[in-house]
Amino acid sequence: MNIIDSGAALAGSLQHHLAQWLHVPGWILLPGLLLLVAVIIDLGLYYLMSRLEHRLRRSPRRWDDPIIHGLRVPLRIWIWLTALIVSIGVAGSHFGIDTMARYLSLIGALITLLLLAWGGIRLLRRLEQRLVFPPANCHAKAVDATSASAVTKIGGAALIVTVTLIGLQLLGVSMSSILAMGGFGGLVIGFAARDVMANFFGGMVVHLDKPFVVGDWIRSPERQIEGIVEDIGWRLTTIRTFAGPPLYVPNAWFSQISVETPTRMHSRRLWERVGIRYQDADAIEGITGDIRRMLSENEDIDPDELITINFIHYGDYSLEIMLYAFTGVTDWQRFHEIKQAILLKVRDIIHEHGAELALPMSQLYLPEGVTVHGERDDRQDRDQANREQSSSHDEHHHQSRGNKGPESEQGESDA
Template identity: 35%
Template sequence: MTINLSPETVRLLLVLAATVAAHYLARRALQQAEKVAAHTENVWDDSLIAAARKPLPLLIWVGGISFALHLLHRQTDEALLEYVAPVRSIAIVICISWFLLKLIRELADNMVAARIRAGGHVDRTTVDGLGKVARISVFVVAAMAVMQTLGFSLSGVLAFGGMGGIAVGFAAKDLLANFFGAVMIHLDRPFNVGDAVRSPDKNIEGWVEQIGWRQTIIRSPDKTPLYVPNSLFTSIVVENPSRMSHRRIRETIGLRYEDIGRMENIVEEVRTMLDQHPDIDNEQPSFVAFDQFADSSINFVIQAFSKTTELKQYHAIKQEILLQVAAIIARNGADFAFPTRTVLLNQTPA
């Protein structure tokens, strides 16, 4: 049996067949390129291939189907098919935007992973900040391209945005304050993701887990998440212990008043012990000195700075120093003071 096909139908079938073939070849090419890229150290090829894995086949089908509908429109003059061209343009913008968004995310993840494998320092805050700015830029450009495709005047849209921006600013002032607070965090960088922070002004203490455009997530010492608006960081003092160069040991030791004669030797031996301690930085202002005649004790003060900032090691060093101070006091025949009270009784002669 002979099937007679019109030239238009043949052209449509050829377009669809070419689309299927292009889709197959694109998938095969991406698979081969992925195998080759797996043996390289370059993060760009891995990111480009991963980002194009889904948008590229979709773009091929958009092109093939839109061309087939264009041929069908020439054959039938269907009015509805006149919208194929703008829909195709919008679909192409969506595919390209999808590819760029995936590329930004893949690049950020691959660069961070490569730095970690190399043993280098990773500034996750900067990477996240640049990624967010890039994604916003893609969204804005894509939205403007879609509006222009739909026939909107960009100059009119921008003018309307300028007038509406005032109203939006008043209605969403808190949201904008948090947004600009996030911008200042990324610019000034008072802390990064993973840093331990605290604020003496507010009941805020913990480790930074995420810096968003509206709020920052901090995990408190009891593992409770704190959601802090970014605008708050522009008006409070934030301490960042993660960036301290040393940790300070400062203790006041109280001796009995009857040990006043032993104070000088004890202070001198403690000072010598600190000077010879391998974990104490003698370049910092360390000292040991008789400090005060207190109510129930005579006090001397110890100040020293450990070379390490790691909390567990710091407490181990502090414990060792305090035990050595106790041994020095005992060796000199002195003892620690405790609160005492002397009561004088006036006895009346009988």
């Protein structure tokens, strides 16, 4: 409280001298003078900070610009609030409100803490941008967005806890009581919010181990999770699914499931089976050799990975050839374009050898003299029709002879 008493004595002395010099009541003149000084300092800081921040943006260091950005607005607000609090204190002292100075001092200290916390948060946000996107002439390497987010979140949490403890101490709360209450409260919170704490530590593990980062494509068949990571929070991880809707996954899951990160693969696997007819068995060796040569000369196939083209299986209706190789391209769309081009070239190679792709059909071989049921029925129908036609012809012939008289028969006999 010595500082408060010293400040009050200094303000009273200044107020008395101004009143004697200008012949104006000091409790009116001093607040006006303080507000005028605040305007001058504010304008000077605005000009100075703007120019300084503009120059430091081109600095090769990452810290200069964030510090100025974090302090510029909170410092200007602090100057105005300080001038206003002192002016109110001068007026209260003139009207005999002695306790106002102490309350105003406490309010000023708390506001100063809040402004420092705000400035620190602004600094951390700008620093996160500088870590991910360093200045053009900066020699340091860029930090991935996940690591930068983890640094700023940890720094922000530490800043908030520190400001809260100092504020409680200013309000008269004993630090030992705070620590004791914090230990007991930690046990209570630990039992009541186990899932929340598990998600918190799960998020911390994800930030530290980095099995994936923001922008990665991840999937987990165990939980049917697949999509692009948009944000890694302390409790939830936001994943944009390929169908469109976002998926919010508790961080605790990632310590219990397996997660694949296709974004980090160096190559994509091409694994296909192609079937040709049994009639083309003699051309298999030439076909496999030409396909292997085609893949070896393809610029999109990774030559450092395994390339396997072999006849592997006698299928039910085809002779199967396996194509196994890796593309140097990992982009999903580009990979399927390369895959299409390779499969079409395989088709052309098969046709060049006079062979054909196999179709899922079966061929039935019957012993000589054995016919299928439908063919036998057709033959029986044809034989029956022929017999009926022959019988009808004979009957018509006999009827014609019965209609003739003896003369006709005699004439035919003479003839």
